[in-house]
Every structure is written in C-alpha cells, then in structure tokens.
Amino acid sequence: SSGALGVAAGVISTNNNAAFSDLAAANNWNDITAEGVANGTPVDGPQNGMAFTYGGDHTITADEAGRIITAINVAGTTPVGLNITQNTVVGSIVTGGNLLPVTITAGKSLTLNGTNAVAANHGFDAPADNYTALGNITLGGANAALIIQSVTPAKITLAGNIDGGGIITVST
Incomplete structure (x- = not known):
C-alpha cells in the first residue's frame, strides 16, 4: 500500500519471528491501513523504502542485505526485538512509550541514517x-x-544501553 507522493508504503507484522525475507505465503506480514492496523491481506516482508509497524510483541529479523527501511513503529506493543543479521539502514524508530531492543550480528551493521521521515500515514x-x-x-x-x-547537526539521544563488542560510528 502507498499513500500520497512522498509518503512511504508500509507493512505490519502479524506473527512472531517474522523476517524481512518472508513471502506473503508465510502470512507474517499484512498491508497496513491508514489507522495503523493490519488489513488482513498477506504481503511480503518490508521492502526498500518501506516503513513497518510491530503488530504485536514480536521478534523480527532483518535478513535482507542492504535493506533500507524509512521508519519502524513499535507503539502499542512491547517488542521482543529486532535482530540485524544483514546490513540494514533505518530512518527513524518511533514509539508510544516502549523501546525496541536490537541485536546486531558479528560482521553486520545497523545504520541509523535519519532520512526519509514518514508523514502521518499508516x-x-x-x-x-x-x-x-x-x-x-x-x-x-x-x-x-x-x-x-x-x-x-543535532543531538541524538539513545535511550538504551549499548552492550557487547563491536564498532560504533557517529557522524552528525
């Protein structure tokens, strides 16, 4: 589904352990309505240029190399986590209060690029x-x-802790 020009298309997870690589037949993702709920139509996992919403207390795996996600919404859920198993780029991660824990696999990256903000839709x-x-x-x-x-150039606040070993690069 897509809205007006400049508004990202979006999908919503419908089952735990959904992955970016899921095809519609797996029934782990649905198109999302303007009200932010699943419309009942199974679709493939989030594609480049899409936003996605956690539809429940789910774990989601980012397993498509180089996938660019405009925004992630976790409002209304207590997300279990986002597992980064392939290099992934995300524009924004928003909430109604709950936080999204993220695990980045050795040798992979999560890039927070701050671009492609999503206008009120989905x-x-x-x-x-x-x-x-x-x-x-x-x-x-x-x-x-x-x-x-x-x-x-702006202050970015991260609400959680950073644990484990790896590389952190910040450019503002």
Whole structure:
C-alpha cells in the first residue's frame, strides 16, 4: 500500500519471528491501513523504502542485505526485538512509550541514517532523526557495527544501553 507522493508504503507484522525475507505465503506480514492496523491481506516482508509497524510483541529479523527501511513503529506493543543479521539502514524508530531492543550480528551493521521521515500515514508519524523507540543495543561480536548518520547537526539521544563488542560510528 502507498499513500500520497512522498509518503512511504508500509507493512505490519502479524506473527512472531517474522523476517524481512518472508513471502506473503508465510502470512507474517499484512498491508497496513491508514489507522495503523493490519488489513488482513498477506504481503511480503518490508521492502526498500518501506516503513513497518510491530503488530504485536514480536521478534523480527532483518535478513535482507542492504535493506533500507524509512521508519519502524513499535507503539502499542512491547517488542521482543529486532535482530540485524544483514546490513540494514533505518530512518527513524518511533514509539508510544516502549523501546525496541536490537541485536546486531558479528560482521553486520545497523545504520541509523535519519532520512526519509514518514508523514502521518499508516497510523504513525516519524520525523527525521527520531530514535525515541531504540532500546538496548547488543553488538554481537567482531565488527558488529552501529552507525549513526544524522541528517542535520543535532543531538541524538539513545535511550538504551549499548552492550557487547563491536564498532560504533557517529557522524552528525
């Protein structure tokens, strides 16, 4: 589904252990309505340029190399986690209060690029450089990388702890 020009398309997880690589037949993702709920139509996992919403207290695996996600919404859930098993780029991570724990596999990276903010659509609004929902980050070993590249020179606050061994790069 897609909205007006400049508004990201979005999907919502419907089952625990959903992955970016899931095809519609796995029934782990649905199109999302403007109100931010699943519309009942199974779709493939989030594609480049899409936003996605946690539809429950789920673990989601980012297993598609180089996938660029405009925003992640965890409002209304207590997300179990986001596992980064392939290099992934995310624009913003927003919430209604709960935090998203992230684990980055050794040799892989999560880049917070702050771009492609999502206008109010698909049930949420995600301004650029907003990581208010990012919880504890676990760097899973050698060369696991957290890369922060803000769009504008600004203070970015991370709410959680950073644990484990790896590389942190910040460019604002």
